[in-house]
Amino acid sequence: MIHIECLLGLSAIMMFAGIYGFLTRRSTLAILLSIELMLNAADINFAVFNRMLFPEGHEGYFFALFTIAIAAAESAIAIAIMINIYRQLSHLGVDKLTKLKF
Amino acid sequence: MDYSQFLYMTAELSLLAVICLVFIADLFLCGRSEKGFDCSEVCGGKKAFCVCRMKRTLPLILFTIHTILTACPCCPGVAEAFGGMYQATPMASIMKTVLNIGVIVVFLMSNKWLRREENWIKQGEFYELVLFTLFGMYLMISSGHFLMFFIGLELASIPMAALVAFDKKRYESAEAGAKFILLALFSSALLLYGISLIYGATGTLYFNDINSILGNTDWAVNAKLFAILGLTLFITGMGFKISLVPFHLWTADTYQGAPTVVTGYLSVISKGSAAFVLLTVLQKVFCLFVTEWNWAFFWIIIASITVANLFAIRQKNLKRFMAFSAISQAGYLVLGIMDGTAQGMTALVFYLLVYLAANLGAFAVLTTVEENTGKIGIDDYAGLYQTNPRLSLLMTLCLFSLAGIPPFAGFFSKFFIFMAAFQTMGGWGHWLVLIALINTVISLYYYLLIVKAMYITPNDKPLPSFRVDCPTRWALAICIAGVLLLGLCGIAYNWIDTFSYGLEEVFAGCAGTCCGAC
Numbered sequence: 379m380i381h382i383e384c385l386l387g388l389s390a391i392m393m394f395a396g397i398y399g400f401l402t403r404r405s406t407l408a409i410l411l412s413i414e415l416m417l418n419a420a421d422i423n424f425a426v427f428n429r430m431l432f433p434e435g436h437e438g439y440f441f442a443l444f445t446i447a448i449a450a451a452e453s454a455i456a457i458a459i460m461i462n463i464y465r466q467l468s469h470l471g472v473d474k475l476t477k478l479k480f
Numbered sequence: 481m482d483y484s485q486f487l488y489m490t491a492e493l494s495l496l497a498v499i500c501l502v503f504i505a506d507l508f509l510c511g512r513s514e515k516g517f518d519c520s521e522v523c524g525g526k527k528a529f530c531v532c533r534m535k536r537t538l539p540l541i542l543f544t545i546h547t548i549l550t551a552c553p554c555c556p557g558v559a560e561a562f563g564g565m566y567q568a569t570p571m572a573s574i575m576k577t578v579l580n581i582g583v584i585v586v587f588l589m590s591n592k593w594l595r596r597e598e599n600w601i602k603q604g605e606f607y608e609l610v611l612f613t614l615f616g617m618y619l620m621i622s623s624g625h626f627l628m629f630f631i632g633l634e635l636a637s638i639p640m641a642a643l644v645a646f647d648k649k650r651y652e653s654a655e656a657g658a659k660f661i662l663l664a665l666f667s668s669a670l671l672l673y674g675i676s677l678i679y680g681a682t683g684t685l686y687f688n689d690i691n692s693i694l695g696n697t698d699w700a701v702n703a704k705l706f707a708i709l710g711l712t713l714f715i716t717g718m719g720f721k722i723s724l725v726p727f728h729l730w731t732a733d734t735y736q737g738a739p740t741v742v743t744g745y746l747s748v749i750s751k752g753s754a755a756f757v758l759l760t761v762l763q764k765v766f767c768l769f770v771t772e773w774n775w776a777f778f779w780i781i782i783a784s785i786t787v788a789n790l791f792a793i794r795q796k797n798l799k800r801f802m803a804f805s806a807i808s809q810a811g812y813l814v815l816g817i818m819d820g821t822a823q824g825m826t827a828l829v830f831y832l833l834v835y836l837a838a839n840l841g842a843f844a845v846l847t848t849v850e851e852n853t854g855k856i857g858i859d860d861y862a863g864l865y866q867t868n869p870r871l872s873l874l875m876t877l878c879l880f881s882l883a884g885i886p887p888f889a890g891f892f893s894k895f896f897i898f899m900a901a902f903q904t905m906g907g908w909g910h911w912l913v914l915i916a917l918i919n920t921v922i923s924l925y926y927y928l929l930i931v932k933a934m935y936i937t938p939n940d941k942p943l944p945s946f947r948v949d950c951p952t953r954w955a956l957a958i959c960i961a962g963v964l965l966l967g968l969c970g971i972a973y974n975w976i977d978t979f980s981y982g983l984e985e986v987f988a989g990c991a992g993t994c995c996g997a998c
Contacts, residue, residue: 478656
C-alpha cells in the first residue's frame with residue numbers, strides 16, 4: 379500500500395515542475411505543456427484525496443473528470459491562438475512576443 | 481428528481497434561450513457570403529439590407545427582452561437547487577441585472593466595429609462568445625459548489641480569450657490573446673490546486689458543508705493548514721482574474737491588444753463579476769479565516785491602488801492607460817470585501833454599477849474615435865474639444881466620475897465603499913481608507929491629464945470632426961444617465977441594500993464568527 383504522503387509529494391513535484399516550466403520555457407507550446415502538468419497535478423490530488431481519505435463518495439473523481447474536459451477546451455483555444463501567431467511571425471518563441479510591453 | 485427546481489434558474493434558462501436563438505438566426509440570416517462586404521449586393525435589394533441589419537439588431541433586442549424579464553428579483557428569499565449546487569439569492573439576481581445592463585451597452589457600442597469589412601462574417605460569433613462568457617459568469621455568481629464555480633469561471637474565461645484574439649488579421653490581437661490565455665490557464669491551475677487542497681481538508685466541495693466542517697473545533701490542525709494553503713491559492717487565482725497588483729502583469733498588454741469593445745467588456749463585466757464572486761465565496765466558505773484574508777487583501781489593495789496609479793501616469797496609449805486605471809479601480813472595488821460584511825457587499829455592487837456606467841462611457845468614446853479616425857494615443861486627443869465638443873464633454877464627465885468628483889456618481893460610490901471599509905479590521909481599516917483617499921488625489925491628476933489634452937493643449941491638426949452613429953449614441957446616453965443620476969438618487973443604493981441584508985440571515989452563523997474574529 380502506497381502512503382498518501384508519497385502520492386501528494388508526487389503531485390506537489392508535478393505542480394512545481396509545471397510552475398518552473400511556465401517561468402523558464404521560451405516556447406509558448408512548452409509553456410502550454412507546463413500548464414497541463416500543473417492541471418494534472420491538481421487532478422491527481424483530487425483522485426488521491428478521494429481514494430485515500432473520503433472513499434465513501436465520488437466527488438473528487440468527478441471534479442477531476444470535469445477538469446480534464448475543461449483543460450482540453452483550454453488547450454484547444456490556446457493552440458488556435460498560437461497557430462494564428464505562427465502564421466504572422468513564423469515563430470513561437472516568447473522572446474518574439476514583444477510588441478506590447480511596458 | 482424534482483424538475484421544479486429549474487424554475488430557480490430563470491436567468492440562466494432565459495439567457496440560454498437567447499444564445500440558441502441568436503445561434504440559429506446567425507445560421508440563416510444572410511451576409512455569410514465570402515464574396516462581399518456589401519450585403520445588399522449579395523442578397524439584392526433594400527429588403528435584404530434590412531435582413532442584414534437584423535444580424536446586429538436581433539441579438540440586441542433579444543438580450544434586452546431577457547434583461548427586462550429577469551430584472552426584478554423573482555424569488556424573494558434564498559433558494560437552493562440541485563442539493564445546494566445552485567444557490568439563488570436576491571443579491572445574485574441584482575448582480576446579474578447589473579451585468580446585463582453592461583452587456584447591452586457593450587452590444588450598442590460594438591455596432592460600428594462589427595460593420596467593418598473584416599468583421600462582417602464574424603458578427604454572430606462575437607455575440608455568441610459574449611453571451612457564453614456572460615452565461616459562465618451567471619453560473620459562477622449563483623454557484624454553491626466548487627465544481628459549479630470552476631466550470632463557470634472557465635466558461636467565463638475561455639471564450640474571453642477568443643474574444644481578445646478576435647481581430648484575426650491584426651498581430652497585436654493575437655499576442656494579447658496568447659498572453660491572456662496563458663496567464664488565465666496558469667491562474668486556473670493554481671486555483672484548482674487550491675480547491676483540491678480544500679477538498680482534502682474537508683472531504684466535500686459544497687460551500688455550506690465546507691464551512692460547517694471547518695467550524696468543527698476538534699478538526700485536525702493539519703486540515704486547517706491545508707485549508708489555509710487552499711485559501712491562499714484561491715486568492716491568487718482570483719487575483720489574476722480581477723487583475724489585482726501582484727498578479728496584474730497581463731492586464732495592460734491584453735487591454736492594449738484586444739479590440740477596444742472587448743477591452744471595455746473585459747475591464748468592467750468580467751472584472752466585476754469576479755470581484756463579486758470572490759466576496760461571496762470568501763463569505764460562504766472561508767468566513768472562519770476572516771483575519772487571514774483580511775490581511776492578505778489589506779496589502780493587495782494598497783499595492784493595487786498605488787502601483788497602478790503610478791504606472792497610469794506615464795502611459796501614452798489610452799487603452800493602456802485605461803488598463804492601469806481599471807487595476808486601481810479594482811483595488812477600490814475589493815475594498816468592499818474587507819470583513820465580508822453586508823454593507824461591504826452593497827457598496828461593492830453599487831460601486832460596480834457606477835464604475836460600469838463611467839468606464840463603459842469612456843470606452844464608448846474611445847471606440848467611436850478609434851472607429852472613425854483610427855487614433856488611440858493621448859496626444860491624438862489634443863484639441864478634441866475644438867472639433868468634437870460634445871464627445872469631449874461626455875468623456876470628461878465619465879473621467880470625473882471615475883476620479884470621484886462630487887456631483888457625479890463616482891463620488892458616492894467611493895464614499896459608500898470607504899464607509900464600508902472604514903470600520904473593518906478593528907481600526908486598521910482607517911489606514912486602508914486613508915491610503916485609498918491619498919490615491920484618489922493621484923488618480924485625479926492623471927484623469928485630468930486627458931481632460932487637459934482635450935481642452936487646453938494646442939494642436940495644429942486635431943482629429944477631424946465626425947458624426948457619432950446612432951447605437952453608440954444610445955450607449956453613451958445610458959452611461960451618462962448612469963453617471964449623472966445614480967449619484968443623485970440614493971434610491972439605487974438603498975434598493976440594493978435591502979437585499980444584501982437578506983443575505984445575512986442565511987449566513988447568520990457565519991456573520992457571528994466574523995464578528996467574533998475581529
